[in-house]
Amino acid sequence: xxxxxxxxxxxxxxxxxxACDRGESGKRASDQPGTELPDRQEAIPSPDADSGLPKxxxxxxxEIPDSAFGEKIKRGYQLFVNSQELRxxxxxxxxxxxxxxxxxxxxxxxxxxxxxxxxxxxxxxxxDKVNSFAERIQGCxxxxxxxxxxxxxSAEMIALSAYAYWLAMGGLMxxxxxxxxxxxxxxxxxITGAKREDFPLPDAIATALPVExxxxxxxxxxxxxxxxxxxxxxxxxxxxxxxxxxxxxxxxGQGYEAAxxxxxxxxxxxxxxxxxxxxxxVNTAAAFIHANMPLGKGIQLTPQQAWDxxxxxxxxxxxxxxxxxxxxxxxxxxxxxxxxxPGFYGQKIDGKILGENAYPDFQQMHKRN
Ligand code: HEC
Ligand code: HEC
Numbered sequence: 543x544x545x546x547x548x549x550x551x552x553x554x555x556x557x558x559x560x561a562c563d564r565g566e567s568g569k570r571a572s573d574q575p576g577t578e579l580p581d582r583q584e585a586i587p588s589p590d591a592d593s594g595l596p597k598x599x600x601x602x603x604x605e606i607p608d609s610a611f612g613e614k615i616k617r618g619y620q621l622f623v624n625s626q627e628l629r630x631x632x633x634x635x636x637x638x639x640x641x642x643x644x645x646x647x648x649x650x651x652x653x654x655x656x657x658x659x660x661x662x663x664x665x666x667x668x669x670d671k672v673n674s675f676a677e678r679i680q681g682c683x684x685x686x687x688x689x690x691x692x693x694x695x696s697a698e699m700i701a702l703s704a705y706a707y708w709l710a711m712g713g714l715m716x717x718x719x720x721x722x723x724x725x726x727x728x729x730x731x732x733i734t735g736a737k738r739e740d741f742p743l744p745d746a747i748a749t750a751l752p753v754e755x756x757x758x759x760x761x762x763x764x765x766x767x768x769x770x771x772x773x774x775x776x777x778x779x780x781x782x783x784x785x786x787x788x789x790x791x792x793x794x795g796q797g798y799e800a801a802x803x804x805x806x807x808x809x810x811x812x813x814x815x816x817x818x819x820x821x822x823x824v825n826t827a828a829a830f831i832h833a834n835m836p837l838g839k840g841i842q843l844t845p846q847q848a849w850d851x852x853x854x855x856x857x858x859x860x861x862x863x864x865x866x867x868x869x870x871x872x873x874x875x876x877x878x879x880x881x882x883x884p885g886f887y888g889q890k891i892d893g894k895i896l897g898e899n900a901y902p903d904f905q906q907m908h909k910r911n
Contacts, residue, residue: 581880582673582681583820586763597760598656598713600648605712611726618705621698622647625687626803632698634688635861636804636813642686642821644834648709650761651833656710657762662735664757675703675735685819688861694733703732718746764829770849774824779854782847786836795855810858812901817863817887824884827852857886862900873897
């Protein structure tokens with residue numbers, strides 16, 4: 543009976559996904575039969591902190607200009623910290639970008655926006671194409687926010703890109719002693735990103751930061767975390783969770799909300815990131831957690847504790863990996879194609895195969911679009 547239901551669900555999933563998912567060009571994927579939803583959640587290398595490249599400190603928000611360009615920057619900030627404004631349109635869970643990219647995307651070692659902005663466009667072997675900054679953000683909408691990404695040329699995407707550009711550029715200008723407002727650039731330049739020869743930059747910055755160095759700003763991604771002494775274990779992680787996390791994220795990992803807003807975000811379940819998100823990988827979550835959690839007390843856990851608790855939160859059911867549609871609902875085939883990394887998708891935990899009871903809110907959301 544269960545199997546039949548699952549097959550039905552998979553069929554619905556396949557239909558709704560191909561009908562509604564927007565492809566790279568903003569066209570619907572149904573215009574391009576067989577288009578796979580690519581992996582834009584690959585792990586980001588953590589650059590060498592002593593590389594001699596500038597350590598960026600973004601400018602204070604009071605320096606955002608009072609202009610049409612400044613309005614885009616402010617709008618990007620708003621969407622980043624309160625992504626729930628886009629709930630049901632582009633966001634399908636209870637998370638905000640800022641929940642993982644902390645301090646409004648400004649904190650080093652929490653995948654800061656300023657480092658990301660100079661790392662795109664980037665060629666990726668996996669899908670054999672160049673990904674723009676907007677396309678990378680679309681990855682986080684699809685997986686981390688379990689949604690349907692805004693088109694690359696949408697006002698929302700331009701605003702988020704303008705905010706990231708302003709954080710990066712203001713910080714770099716201060717570092718190189720360049721006065722004045724951050725120069726305005728076109729919407730087209732904004733959504734592409736600054737890792738290219740023809741991106742408009744002051745000469746001093748273009749010379750000091752050659753294109754091949756731009757994705758290596760210290761503080762990008764999460765700091766490398768040493769491997770655990772013994773294999774990571776969800777069971778051991780449960781104890782770490784009870785002691786160090788539960789007070790804020792709740793006994794069942796669902797966080798806490800007031801008036802519909804989660805001030806303490808859910809770590810698993812239907813309102814958290816989905817099975818395709820970078821954070822579901824145990825190594826990525828361990829690195830994030832070790833550097834940033836418990837909130838305000840980062841680098842308190844031992845590496846082993848960080849790996850174990852990352853395993854615990856990622857050995858729980860969460861929203862489905864949207865790429866399942868490309869595999870006719872076959873969890874094992876999807877696992878083989880996209881889950882060759884430390885994680886629990888498709889594995890049996892407590893007698894259940896993870897992924898087989900994943901939450902279907904994602905599809906419902908796509909049906910509405
Ligand atoms: C559940 C946590 C989570 C949420 C929510 C989230 N992200 Fe991410 N984001 C990640 C992770 C994890 C990575 C990849 C880090 C890695 O693999 O090392 C990432 C990477 C990125 C990158 C590329 C960073 C780089 O240096 O290349 C950008 C840009 C980005 N996210 C923007 C966003 C935006 C915009 C939102 C909101 C729509 C968002 N993210 C929501 C976890 C999240
Ligand atoms: C003092 C409260 C507090 C404690 C304790 C705490 N967190 Fe968090 N956690 C937060 C808050 C608040 C955020 C969102 C950060 C933001 O929006 O700036 C967050 C975000 C996260 C995220 C990313 C967002 C998401 O929902 O997936 C993960 C993963 C996470 N915490 C894991 C942990 C783990 C594991 C522990 C225990 C080792 C822990 N946290 C302890 C408050 C806390």
